[in-house]
Amino acid sequence: MEQTFFIIKPDGVKRGLVGEVLKRIEQRGFTIEKLELRTKVSEELIDQHYQDLVGQSFYPPIREFMTSGPVLVGIISGPKVIETWRTMMGATRPEEALPGTIRGDFAKAAGENQAIQNVVHGSDSEESAKREIALWFEEWIGSINWLKAHLNRKYSHIKKKGLTSSFLILSFSSTHYSR
Numbered sequence: 456m457e458q459t460f461f462i463i464k465p466d467g468v469k470r471g472l473v474g475e476v477l478k479r480i481e482q483r484g485f486t487i488e489k490l491e492l493r494t495k496v497s498e499e500l501i502d503q504h505y506q507d508l509v510g511q512s513f514y515p516p517i518r519e520f521m522t523s524g525p526v527l528v529g530i531i532s533g534p535k536v537i538e539t540w541r542t543m544m545g546a547t548r549p550e551e552a553l554p555g556t557i558r559g560d561f562a563k564a565a566g567e568n569q570a571i572q573n574v575v576h577g578s579d580s581e582e583s584a585k586r587e588i589a590l591w592f593e594e595w596i597g598s599i600n601w602l603k604a605h606l607n608r609k610y611s612h613i614k615k616k617g618l619t620s621s622f623l624i625l626s627f628s629s630t631h632y633s634r
């Protein structure tokens with residue numbers, strides 16, 4: 456059965472919309488396969504989740520918003536669930552989301568330079584659904600991604616200085632640690 460990944464974002468949880476959103480999922484006959492409240496979401500995980508947006512100038516407020524409070528994450532299944540859930544969510548921009556959709560009924564338009572707070576997330580294709588389900592629910596994939604992002608951050612100064620410093624560190628370690 457087709458599956459998709461969804462998030463009730465920090466604004467949705469804060470505003471007490473969890474019941475409302477889950478009601479709509481059940482009302483449409485979709486099966487809730489997994490449901491978890493995540494109280495501490497790391498910046499690394501959000502960067503992986505929004506890997507296509509990370510480089511955009513408007514991305515930092517999105518990262519800040521998505522890590523600003525608890526989120527509810529889950530997997531739902533049913534025929535055509537990926538496309539149907541996107542339709543139920545409504546358009547990305549609150550001012551374009553039609554009444555009757557979750558965003559059209561609840562999302563507030565963003566202020567200047569603020570992240571769009573639009574209550575829910577849903578995978579946009581079969582490929583994204585598979586990737587996001589693995590990222591959020593298969594712990595070892597999450598850990599490897601976390602480690603990769605952590606090392607990249609921690610050692611970015613070495614990368615910037617290029618091969619010369621890496622070479623110096625390597626030769627330093629080998630003279631000090633080889634017997």
Ligand code: DAT
Binds near residue numbers: 569575
């Ligand atoms: P969606 O959430 O509808 O799949 P998306 O994947 O393009 O939309 O973007 C993810 C989130 O990032 C979106 O819900 C709100 C925010 N966002 C997207 N484009 C933006 C922009 N141009 N300015 C500010 N925030 C944006």
Ligand code: MG
Binds near residue numbers: 577579
């Ligand atoms: Mg998207």
